[in-house]
Amino acid sequence: MNHSKPIAIIKTGSTFPQISAHYGDFEAWIHQGLGAATGVMVIDAEQGGPFPALSELAGVVIAGSHAMVTDQAPWMRTLMRWLYTLVHEAVQMPVLGLCFGHQLLARTLGGEVADNPMGLEVGTVALRLTGAGRQDALLGAITGHPWAQVVHRQSVLTPPPGAMVLASNGHDACQAFRYGDRVWGVQFHPEFSADVMRAYLQALRGEGLTQQQVDSHLPEVRECDDARTILNRFALLTAAQVA
Numbered sequence: 724m725n726h727s728k729p730i731a732i733i734k735t736g737s738t739f740p741q742i743s744a745h746y747g748d749f750e751a752w753i754h755q756g757l758g759a760a761t762g763v764m765v766i767d768a769e770q771g772g773p774f775p776a777l778s779e780l781a782g783v784v785i786a787g788s789h790a791m792v793t794d795q796a797p798w799m800r801t802l803m804r805w806l807y808t809l810v811h812e813a814v815q816m817p818v819l820g821l822c823f824g825h826q827l828l829a830r831t832l833g834g835e836v837a838d839n840p841m842g843l844e845v846g847t848v849a850l851r852l853t854g855a856g857r858q859d860a861l862l863g864a865i866t867g868h869p870w871a872q873v874v875h876r877q878s879v880l881t882p883p884p885g886a887m888v889l890a891s892n893g894h895d896a897c898q899a900f901r902y903g904d905r906v907w908g909v910q911f912h913p914e915f916s917a918d919v920m921r922a923y924l925q926a927l928r929g930e931g932l933t934q935q936q937v938d939s940h941l942p943e944v945r946e947c948d949d950a951r952t953i954l955n956r957f958a959l960l961t962a963a964q965v966a
Contacts, residue, residue: 785824
């Protein structure tokens with residue numbers, strides 16, 4: 724798939740060093756999910772960009788991060804201003820936020836993000852698609868039972884005004900939303916393989932999880948092929964947009 728314009732992957736942090744040494748980092752997993760033939764441009768927002776003109780892009784994916792949206796670091800505020808302009812001026816450009824990106828996008832659009840009252844959600848979890856989610860141009864690509872990989876302490880507690888909730892579960896009432904026709908946020912990680920998810924569980928031992936919790940979660944980890952289709956579907960949507 725050759726786009727005349729690339730999809731921008733907005734890098735907002737890195738995974739644990741012991742994970743990146745074996746599996747690479749967020750932007751590599753996202754590019755793999757989009758498809759190796761998809762043209763991408765990686766923009767390091769944490770290091771100050773710079774951000775390209777909107778006319779240069781086919782779409783935008785905002786990656787995950789170990790940072791917290793509520794920290795409101797200067798680089799986050801800069802990224803939010805750029806995203807606000809993107810959503811309101813490039814109204815046909817597909818945008819997708821993953822985990823931290825989902826939360827930052829929600830905050831940019833007027834939603835509420837804070838620590839989830841139920842604490843850390845991690846591992847392979849079941850999702851429930853809403854009626855809107857099952858018919859959605861992006862999440863509707865999930866044809867099987869929707870399982871997904873998650874690791875987050877904060878959540879979108881209140882979606883942006885006018886947003887449509889597409890998926891939820893017992894831990895998080897907003898696992899995914901759509902704003903307008905072309906802007907999505909998903910709390911889960913469609914870019915994570917089962918091996919990456921297991922590596923995260925191991926890395927969190929003593930850093931939020933006890934050994935007993937790690938041992939409990941590890942057997943539940945599985946590949947989430949349905950959730951992983953979302954990134955490729957997003958690439959197809961951007962290709963259709965620029966065709």
